[in-house]
Amino acid sequence: MSGISRRDVLRNLTVGAAGGSVLQMIPAKAAELAHEIVQKEKAATRDGKYTPKCLSARQYLTLVVLCDAIIPKDGTSGGAVEAGAPEFIDLIASENEEYQAVLVGGLMWLDNFCADRFDRVFLACTGSQQNQVLELIAYRKNAVAHPELSQGVAFFAKLRKMTCNGFYTSKIGIEDLKYVGNTALAEFPGCPPLPE
Amino acid sequence: MTQVARSPKVFDVCVVGSGAGGGMAAKILTEGGLTVAMLEAGGPVNPEKDYQMFVWPYDVPHRGIGVGGRAAENFGEFLAPNGAWKIDGEPYTSAPGANFQWFRSRIVGGRTNHWGRIALRFAPVDFQSKTRDGLGEDWPIRYEDIAPYYDKVESYIGVFGTHENVPSAPDGMFLPPPKPRCNELLIKKACEKLNITCIPSRLAILTKPLNGRPACHYCGQCGRGCGTASNFSSSQVLIPPAQATGKLTLITNAMAREILVGPDGRAKGVSYIDKKTRTEKRAIARAVVVAASACESARLLLNSKSPLFPNGLANSSGQVGRNLTDSVGSDGEGYFPAMEKMPPHNHDGTGGMHLYIPWWKFDRKNEFPRGYHIEMGGGREMPGAGMFDHECDELEGYGANLKSSLRRRYGTTIGFAGRGEMIPNPDTYCEIDPDTVDQFGIPVLRFHFRWSDYELRQARDMQETFRAIVEMAGGVYRTRTLLDGPYPYGIQPGGKIIHEVGTARMGTDARTSVLNGYCQAHDVKNLFVTDGAPLVTNPDKNPTLTIMALSWRASEYLLEEAGKGNLA
Numbered sequence: 001m002s003g004i005s006r007r008d009v010l011r012n013l014t015v016g017a018a019g020g021s022v023l024q025m026i027p028a029k030a031a032e033l034a035h036e037i038v039q040k041e042k043a044a045t046r047d048g049k050y051t052p053k054c055l056s057a058r059q060y061l062t063l064v065v066l067c068d069a070i071i072p073k074d075g076t077s078g079g080a081v082e083a084g085a086p087e088f089i090d091l092i093a094s095e096n097e098e099y100q101a102v103l104v105g106g107l108m109w110l111d112n113f114c115a116d117r118f119d120r121v122f123l124a125c126t127g128s129q130q131n132q133v134l135e136l137i138a139y140r141k142n143a144v145a146h147p148e149l150s151q152g153v154a155f156f157a158k159l160r161k162m163t164c165n166g167f168y169t170s171k172i173g174i175e176d177l178k179y180v181g182n183t184a185l186a187e188f189p190g191c192p193p194l195p196e
Numbered sequence: 197m198t199q200v201a202r203s204p205k206v207f208d209v210c211v212v213g214s215g216a217g218g219g220m221a222a223k224i225l226t227e228g229g230l231t232v233a234m235l236e237a238g239g240p241v242n243p244e245k246d247y248q249m250f251v252w253p254y255d256v257p258h259r260g261i262g263v264g265g266r267a268a269e270n271f272g273e274f275l276a277p278n279g280a281w282k283i284d285g286e287p288y289t290s291a292p293g294a295n296f297q298w299f300r301s302r303i304v305g306g307r308t309n310h311w312g313r314i315a316l317r318f319a320p321v322d323f324q325s326k327t328r329d330g331l332g333e334d335w336p337i338r339y340e341d342i343a344p345y346y347d348k349v350e351s352y353i354g355v356f357g358t359h360e361n362v363p364s365a366p367d368g369m370f371l372p373p374p375k376p377r378c379n380e381l382l383i384k385k386a387c388e389k390l391n392i393t394c395i396p397s398r399l400a401i402l403t404k405p406l407n408g409r410p411a412c413h414y415c416g417q418c419g420r421g422c423g424t425a426s427n428f429s430s431s432q433v434l435i436p437p438a439q440a441t442g443k444l445t446l447i448t449n450a451m452a453r454e455i456l457v458g459p460d461g462r463a464k465g466v467s468y469i470d471k472k473t474r475t476e477k478r479a480i481a482r483a484v485v486v487a488a489s490a491c492e493s494a495r496l497l498l499n500s501k502s503p504l505f506p507n508g509l510a511n512s513s514g515q516v517g518r519n520l521t522d523s524v525g526s527d528g529e530g531y532f533p534a535m536e537k538m539p540p541h542n543h544d545g546t547g548g549m550h551l552y553i554p555w556w557k558f559d560r561k562n563e564f565p566r567g568y569h570i571e572m573g574g575g576r577e578m579p580g581a582g583m584f585d586h587e588c589d590e591l592e593g594y595g596a597n598l599k600s601s602l603r604r605r606y607g608t609t610i611g612f613a614g615r616g617e618m619i620p621n622p623d624t625y626c627e628i629d630p631d632t633v634d635q636f637g638i639p640v641l642r643f644h645f646r647w648s649d650y651e652l653r654q655a656r657d658m659q660e661t662f663r664a665i666v667e668m669a670g671g672v673y674r675t676r677t678l679l680d681g682p683y684p685y686g687i688q689p690g691g692k693i694i695h696e697v698g699t700a701r702m703g704t705d706a707r708t709s710v711l712n713g714y715c716q717a718h719d720v721k722n723l724f725v726t727d728g729a730p731l732v733t734n735p736d737k738n739p740t741l742t743i744m745a746l747s748w749r750a751s752e753y754l755l756e757e758a759g760k761g762n763l764a
Contacts, residue, residue, distance in 0.1 A: 070594045076603070088259055096264030138594045160588045164602070165581040169253035169260060174579050176599075177606040178540035182250055182578055184413035185542065190375030192541045 085166025106155030215306025219430030238302030247421030276421030296643030305431025418547020530666030568616025614658030
């Protein structure tokens with residue numbers, strides 16, 4: 001954890017919108033630390049701009065870790081956390097019971113699954129344990145071979161869409177796609193020549 | 197009735213509804229010198245405030261899907277107000293199995309604020325379909341009767357297009373079309389190989405300045421409402437000239453509940469609920485034009501019962517609410533790997549397609565009557581929620597790989613929408629629900645709806661055509677449809693295409709139709725219906741242009757009758 005203070009992690013986990021998020025570099029370690037913080041401080045958002053409206057602090061941090069895993073920062077652009085996807089997902093969940101049931105229930109499933117397997121909640125798992133779980137629930141074929149995963153797989157599929165919705169409606173996400181438009185033109189230029 | 201507030205003024209005409217049909221009637225009637233009271237069930241529209249032009253998804257907390265994500269089902273939170281599939285306090289019901297969907301807009305201009313601007317003429321054969329194939333009814337008018345009004349409407353509202361001499365899609369008074377988009381060129385090329393006609397679309401969007409309205413600025417957001425009125429809406433193009441005459445009294449938040457009838461059997465005004473005060477008020481007039489949208493108009497007529505008209509007003513034929521149709525709709529989508537190579541470029545254009553496929557199989561025997569056209573969309577559109585749902589299902593996984601795959605896939609899908617003609621059937625109609633009223637105490641509609649094999653076979657043909665085009669264009673067709681159940685071949689539930697028409701059809705025979713060829717009620721000479729209700733058929737064209745042409749024609753006729761002293 002050298003060079004990264006608890007405060008840094010806390011801020012990055014909860015604000016989400018900060019550039020160059022620590023979380024995006026070391027999600028598992030950050031999550032471990034975040035879990036500790038939650039345990040000790042009971043509030044994950046004291047310094048954050050965004051206070052979760054729907055999720056508990058632990059659930060929200062779990063969501064942050066998952067969003068970051070789904071769309072991480074890469075050489076082209078920032079990731080889903082920086083793009084505000086967790087905030088957007090929590091906001092919609094706070095207003096829509098159906099969406100909320102999918103999200104909260106799915107996060108609980110994840111913690112239950114990790115508790116059965118590793119004797120601890122997802123956030124408290126090691127990076128390699130978290131990756132192990134993601135590798136299981138991020139692919140539909142796994143639910144065929146292991147029916148006990150099917151609810152987790154279904155949840156992850158929905159969360160993937162929720163995260164994409166958050167990311168690709170953000171400035172970062174829209175720029176990542178190199179969308180050109182939403183502006184006034186005198187003439188519509190038509191289709192540029194196709195590359196050879 | 198001593199408690200009831202009365203408007204002391206007697207208007208020449210009371211127009212119910214401010215959309216395409218009502219707006220057109222108000223314009224023609226006021227410009228012709230008549231005073232008009234217009235009742236609109238919703239509030240006023242303020243384009244500067246209400247139209248969300250140029251707003252990015254990230255400019256708002258809900259990113260375009262609205263509170264709880266619920267605006268997504270109503271075409272997103274940026275859609276021009278105030279349309280929805282469900283309106284609080286104003287229910288409608290569906291008979292078991294009908295599952296009718298009814299999109300209503302409570303606002304000045306109605307659904308023209310956000311409609312697709314697709315402005316297609318009906319063809320000469322469309323007015324004589326029964327003569328051709330024995331199904332349904334012929335119109336009491338011919339193409340030649342309505343053609344001059346198509347000319348007038350197109351010239352006034354502005355429609356782009358090209359002269360193509362396609363018999364199923366008559367040419368009109370067109371502004372030049374915008375250049376095609378990349379995805380459209382790709383599809384056109386495939387269509388040429390398949391002998392499918394693919395031509396510039398006809399949309400009510402200005403590509404040149406017209407009547408003081410500037411040309412389109414190509415932001416691609418017509419559905420949000422246009423701040424410069426470069427596309428057509430009743431609220432910006434029809435209501436203002438009517439107001440400029442000084443003869444229009446626009447009454448908003450006025451929910452019509454009953455057409456009042458005098459002892460002579462003539463309409464004498466409209467009773468409405470002032471939504472703000474929840475009191476009943478009346479607009480007294482010498483003639484009534486109902487243009488509340490086809491089903492809402494049927495509801496108003498059916499709710500206007502009196503000893504003289506025990507089955508509802510203008511309903512001696514029993515046809516009010518009957519002959520309800522919606523367009524046959526089935527959609528598909530293709531993924532085109534070749535489009536991954538497209539460089540970033542502005543793809544916005546006008547709101548809606550620049551090319552489309554008119555009905556092209558009119559010259560051969562098909563497995564279903566009538567025809568359909570195909571709309572298309574896709575490519576490098578402004579990203580939004582839901583854009584990558586399909587990719588998420590196909591790609592799975594997570595992380596950097598998912599992200600780079602999505603980046604590559606952006607703009608590589610093309611969507612297709614088949615829109616075809618439904619044959620009226622006796623199991624498809626709306627009626628007054630005996631058990632339910634809305635929050636204003638007005639009995640609501642109950643819908644009955646059934647697709648017949650004609651429509652199902654048409655939807656199957658749409659799916660086969662989409663697949664053929666996609667594969668010919670080098671794409672992967674990825675729409676899967678069911679073969680059975682209530683919605684085989686991807687056919688949409690009734691009402692979903694928002695082309696519901698026919699509920700007060702016109703005809704020469706007063707025993708089998710509600711209106712004559714001038715949209716005038718057979719039973720009540722000073723009562724007209726000028727929305728989608730008079731349409732005898734709804735061919736493979738969207739109804740709005742025809743609604744406006746019929747409304748213009750009916751309004752001129754009404755003016756003539758008023759001039760002769762034939763109103764009440």
